[in-house]
Amino acid sequence: MRKLDLVKQSVRRHEYGNRSTIVKSFLKEASKSMRLLAAELFGTLILIFAGTGAIVVNSISQGVITHVGVSFVFGAVVAALIYSLGHISGAHFNPGVTLAFWTSKGGSTIGYISC
Numbered sequence: 425m426r427k428l429d430l431v432k433q434s435v436r437r438h439e440y441g442n443r444s445t446i447v448k449s450f451l452k453e454a455s456k457s458m459r460l461l462a463a464e465l466f467g468t469l470i471l472i473f474a475g476t477g478a479i480v481v482n483s484i485s486q487g488v489i490t491h492v493g494v495s496f497v498f499g500a501v502v503a504a505l506i507y508s509l510g511h512i513s514g515a516h517f518n519p520g521v522t523l524a525f526w527t528s529k530g531g532s533t534i535g536y537i538s539c
Contacts, residue, residue, distance in 0.1 A: 463513040467505045469518050474501045 478497035482489040506515040516522040 460513045463509045464516060467509050467513070467515065467517045470505060471498070471501055474498075 445523045467475055475494070478489060478494045502517065505517060509515060514525075516525065
């Protein structure tokens with residue numbers, strides 16, 4: 425048999441025989457990207473909530489927390505989010521990190537930018 429005939433047979437088998445496999449792989453990839461975007465959205469929400477909460481508490485308490493305390497809260501929250509969600513999404517909670525990855529590696533950052 426010629427190579428072209430083997431390729432045609434393989435395509436036909438893949439096209440007609442394994443539609444459920446194609447659908448399953450599509451759903452797996454779709455759920456993976458949804459998990460990635462959900463993790464990024466949740467992480468950004470927590471970062472903004474905790475950071476602005478620290479600023480509000482500092483304002484209400486007339487500066488007891490100070491700038492050092494507010495920056496410590498932001499740093500601790502980012503560290504906790506990286507440990508908890510980094511394996512899912514890569515932890516691109518800061519837009520500067522996303523742009524740095526895009527410029528250095530040229531990777532796919534469209535999902536992070538759209539979120």
